Amino acid sequence: MTSQSPAPRRVPTLEHVARVAGVSRATVSRVINGVRNVDPALVATVQRAVDETGYVPNRAARSLVTGRTYSVALVVSAPDPEFGDPYLPTEAGHSFDDPFFGRIASGALRHLAEIDVHLMLRHVNSDEGRSRLMSSLRQGDLDGVLLISMYASDPLPRMLIDGGVPAVLFGRPGAALPICYVDVNQRAGAALAADRLVAGGCRSVVTLSGPGDTPAGADRLHGFRDAMARHGRAYVPSVEGDFTQHGGEAAMRRLLEEVPDLGGVFAANDLMALGALHVLRDAGRRVPEDVAAIGFDDSRAALAARPRLSTVRQPVEDMAAEMARLLVARIGHTQDPVTATIFEPVLIVRESG
Amino acid sequence: MTSQSPAPRRVPTLEHVARVAGVSRATVSRVINGVRNVDPALVATVQRAVDETGYVPNRAARSLVTGRTYSVALVVSAPDPEFGDPYLPTEAGHSFDDPFFGRIASGALRHLAEIDVHLMLRHVNSDEGRSRLMSSLRQGDLDGVLLISMYASDPLPRMLIDGGVPAVLFGRPGAALPICYVDVNQRAGAALAADRLVAGGCRSVVTLSGPGDTPAGADRLHGFRDAMARHGRAYVPSVEGDFTQHGGEAAMRRLLEEVPDLGGVFAANDLMALGALHVLRDAGRRVPEDVAAIGFDDSRAALAARPRLSTVRQPVEDMAAEMARLLVARIGHTQDPVTATIFEPVLIVRESG
């Protein structure tokens, strides 16, 4: 905390507006807050006074009495450094580097800015960080949280539930937890890729799956297998990757050995697909002529790749906006049953498959 | 704004602590705020009472009286959609997709979390957005701003200055303005690339420059040319790009025509370098054997590229942390002379040159 003498500020208060409008503070307050039962004539008078004075309510004063801050946090929860899952970037402070992070922030803001709710950023990656967050919440610095949890065993969702905190997750929680979330239909997305691959006439089709202990990793693998089975291909060779480009390369190399004649590959995310593309090229396989490749996410990397990557797109911004909507609806209604919104993915066909 | 009945909250207040410690609220307040002139014995007693009760000060109440919110905004200022510079991504809401954004947020947070200052996220891209921000500031919702301005003609820096708002920019302002900023030594960075290229024995060396009307674009070009001149190469062919991969491809193609025997290329950022890499490969030039390529930024794209891109790294996280430090120091000292901190870049040598 900085501690300085208060900066003098001369902004209009409710009092000013009331004086100008010739009414009481309470009436102005009612108009501002859209309370019914106010004489339309007075409403107009007050509105005029507000415009004239340029009045804007003081959040601190309002918070003090309502117990609400009208701000929520976007928290990125990464594993404790010492327990870091091997597949996560280990560079300190790089969690915000997640390709989704900016898109989620942007989507959430799209809704929040409209209803004048502030979005604050937090990063937690330790027990101490978690307690500080919970303390902020308990103390009322924050009305709720939009959570991006970067690992399956994250204790934070459970803590939020136990603390009775309004919260919405990006993506289904690792464990079956009574908590709101927004997700994309992962299995349907994987199926889109499968359908495209078999429609393209690929002989052997393989997949680079994500970590089996993450919801996205598991769902995409199962969704892909199920869809392939529906096409009469009961067996789909797969190697588990870690959602990194490097992991994708390793997995692709193994698969190339196991299935030398492979004709199509579905990677559980774009980064791994990118790695696969490099390995395939080094192995002299042309994409998409010899082997078709499809990724998942439609991240920036998919467009930057050559050939441009065909991929399953999740509407991240829309999902984040929906998270914000659900969260705001939940504030003050903590007892309501939890809800989830599932978005449908769409296949983006580019050059790779 | 959501408007609900106040959520009941039962957290300890100053009053509680005072009662437990057997002193007045004023004394507890003094201890909490580290005011001198308090009997050491009382300080200890109060500390104990604070621990015992788990007291945490209420920000709203504190803000109301001090006029400070202890929170600052990270604002991303993008061009008005209708006036959008052609080289910027036009997808709505994608400004947070800037590869630097996450790293800046992360670096700023590293410092702010430590001193308990909250970081709010804002996106402004219109006159209305600008007024809303200025209104937030004037009204006191925010103590200051960390600004990422995405275009040279951004009116926001000027508005911030005129409004007497504590602010720090990421990167030198487009016009000569009395405003704090943090930057990397762009010319020195470009010189690093030049030195490497001539040390590597490249014959003709060319550069894909950034937009001439952006500080980074201009500085990197001049820095590169000056350094080449010092090596006795007075003339350096260049084509201006727009900092996108696509722009990099176009510029590279033109340069390849103009200077068929080129042996080294410096791109003003990694994205353009990536585009150059693709064009060079398609033209049958091997990198780095036939032509060496060096980028700028050390973004994620540099590492993902094959061959991995040699590039000039800016310590973005450290720069952002410094921005936060400067900003906090500036709050309550708006009259102090403006300051700038310049960081030294370092050349990251990988495979491309």
Place this chain on the structure above:
DNA sequence: CTGAAAGCGCTAACAT
């Protein structure tokens, strides 16, 4: 060095 008291600007009973 400490306590008493006056608000900061706003909302929400409670009266009218």
Place this chain on the structure above:
DNA sequence: ATGTTAGCGCTTTCAG
């Protein structure tokens, strides 16, 4: 339907 009033929790004169 509108005004009056009592705080929300904290900092900060001002006395003592």
